[in-house]
Amino acid sequence: MAAHARLDDPPSGSRLRLVDAVSGPATAPHLLITVALSVSCCLHGFAASSIATAVPVIGRALHAGVGGGEALVTAFFLGAAFGVIAAGRIADVFGARRVLVAGLVVVLLVTLASGLASTLPELVAARLTVGVATASLYPAAIRMLAHTNTRRGLAVTMGLPSIVAASELMFGIGPAAGGALVTAFGWRVACMVLAIPAAAAIVLVYKAFPAEIDCVGAPGAVRRRVWSEVDPAGLALAIAVAATAAAVLVVPIRLSSPTMVLPTALLALIAALVVHSQHRMRPAIDLTVLSSRPILLGLGRTATVYVAVYAVVYGLPLWLADRGWTAEQSGAALLPVAALSVGAVAMFRGAVRDRGPVPPLLAGAGSLVLVGTGMLAMPTFPVSGTAAAVLGVLALLGVTCGAANLATQHGSVAASPLSRAGGVASWSRLIQFVAGQGTTVVVVQALPGTDVGLRALAVGVVALGLLLAVTTAISPTSQGDPS
Numbered sequence: 001m002a003a004h005a006r007l008d009d010p011p012s013g014s015r016l017r018l019v020d021a022v023s024g025p026a027t028a029p030h031l032l033i034t035v036a037l038s039v040s041c042c043l044h045g046f047a048a049s050s051i052a053t054a055v056p057v058i059g060r061a062l063h064a065g066v067g068g069g070e071a072l073v074t075a076f077f078l079g080a081a082f083g084v085i086a087a088g089r090i091a092d093v094f095g096a097r098r099v100l101v102a103g104l105v106v107v108l109l110v111t112l113a114s115g116l117a118s119t120l121p122e123l124v125a126a127r128l129t130v131g132v133a134t135a136s137l138y139p140a141a142i143r144m145l146a147h148t149n150t151r152r153g154l155a156v157t158m159g160l161p162s163i164v165a166a167s168e169l170m171f172g173i174g175p176a177a178g179g180a181l182v183t184a185f186g187w188r189v190a191c192m193v194l195a196i197p198a199a200a201a202i203v204l205v206y207k208a209f210p211a212e213i214d215c216v217g218a219p220g221a222v223r224r225r226v227w228s229e230v231d232p233a234g235l236a237l238a239i240a241v242a243a244t245a246a247a248v249l250v251v252p253i254r255l256s257s258p259t260m261v262l263p264t265a266l267l268a269l270i271a272a273l274v275v276h277s278q279h280r281m282r283p284a285i286d287l288t289v290l291s292s293r294p295i296l297l298g299l300g301r302t303a304t305v306y307v308a309v310y311a312v313v314y315g316l317p318l319w320l321a322d323r324g325w326t327a328e329q330s331g332a333a334l335l336p337v338a339a340l341s342v343g344a345v346a347m348f349r350g351a352v353r354d355r356g357p358v359p360p361l362l363a364g365a366g367s368l369v370l371v372g373t374g375m376l377a378m379p380t381f382p383v384s385g386t387a388a389a390v391l392g393v394l395a396l397l398g399v400t401c402g403a404a405n406l407a408t409q410h411g412s413v414a415a416s417p418l419s420r421a422g423g424v425a426s427w428s429r430l431i432q433f434v435a436g437q438g439t440t441v442v443v444v445q446a447l448p449g450t451d452v453g454l455r456a457l458a459v460g461v462v463a464l465g466l467l468l469a470v471t472t473a474i475s476p477t478s479q480g481d482p483s
Helices: 028-050 055-061 065-094 096-114 120-135 137-152 160-185 187-192 195-208 211-217 223-230 232-250 258-278 287-291 293-322 327-355 358-380 383-414 418-446 451-474
Strands: none
Touching (some): 028 096, 028 137, 028 160, 055 065, 096 120, 096 195, 120 137, 258 287, 287 293, 293 327, 293 383, 358 451
8 A cells, every 4th residue: 555645636825826927017026037947948948959950960070970960869868858757856855946056057067068079979978968957947947936936925927838938939949040050150069059048047046046945845854854855766766767768769679679678678667666656655756646637637638739749740841851842941841830839828828827728728729630630631732832731730730839838737737736846847848758759759760751641640630639629628627827
């Protein structure tokens, strides 16, 4: 029998109330808090996407070839999986400000060092470390925002929607910005540029948040019991699960080869982690949060949205390549997605404040259905009309990225008990990584870039949009935040 109680709905006083006001002036402290957390959280998306256009150049410069370039992407994903699992629990126990500042300092130092790398292993190690550090920022930031809301007893004027918008924007412009930096200054500068916003974020965090915020991270006189609270054994198991899951996603699995040991090991590690978590009072990976229906529902919706979005982002270019589009043309067509997703966040932040996440969820679901419908019709268009159809579909995808992402994150975080806000944020981020990376691998390896493949992808996207709409209609989440 589990040594800890099931997570019940937290009292109303401990719920997180995260909204972005659209009326009334923002006071300087509120604005400073928003900017500090937004700059911190957007570093991960920019670091993840800006390297894409630099990978071929780095491979040639370091004589690593295509496989070496791919190792940089894989290393970053592995590091992110480690960081996001550990950071939430550590932030809840040891102090979110410490975790956030430590992550930013690591980003600052390691990105500067990465520009001096002379061999591929050095750069891979740097990318792994940056993945750990940037992934730790979001859970810590959400924990700090939760504390701020509770201290003030009211909704923060610029909170979660601003963080979501900044992350969407920086992830979207990352490839173009990385390409421009590589062309103008070389790949070393492209690797080092993240140090600038990291340094700015450190200054902003110190100005926005007092040191005593970290006292909330540990109940009572817990300083001497920090490591028992963090649960190192549980963290080690969780990291092993993340590493094995990442290996399953990036290594081709064949029934008759030794690679079959990977899925077997993954199942065994997951079972061990579940048993460990059930028999520990305060486990590193708190499975009891999944007993909260709003949190579980929010995580499920997050997975649905990310599977659909990544399927389109990686599947549609395969079909376009079969029609003669270059990688640069496909990349340029994806650029407006970021701007439209930010616009969708701005459009629906008032609705989230007043009526909860249901309106943007339904808008995102409807957009997904239209995206899939448009993709179904694309093969019938003449070549001259393909560009217009693609831009229309991707414009709708931008609405999904902004509206649904805002709603799913709001739903999960708003249902979080204050003491476990970092842990729930880690779950949300982990779901995003697994859904996104898993979908990418499946689409790239299994989907043919033909009309048949595009139609199969379109049917799947329509189904996911309908699933999101039905679950929202049947089980609407909580209403708007009281102010």
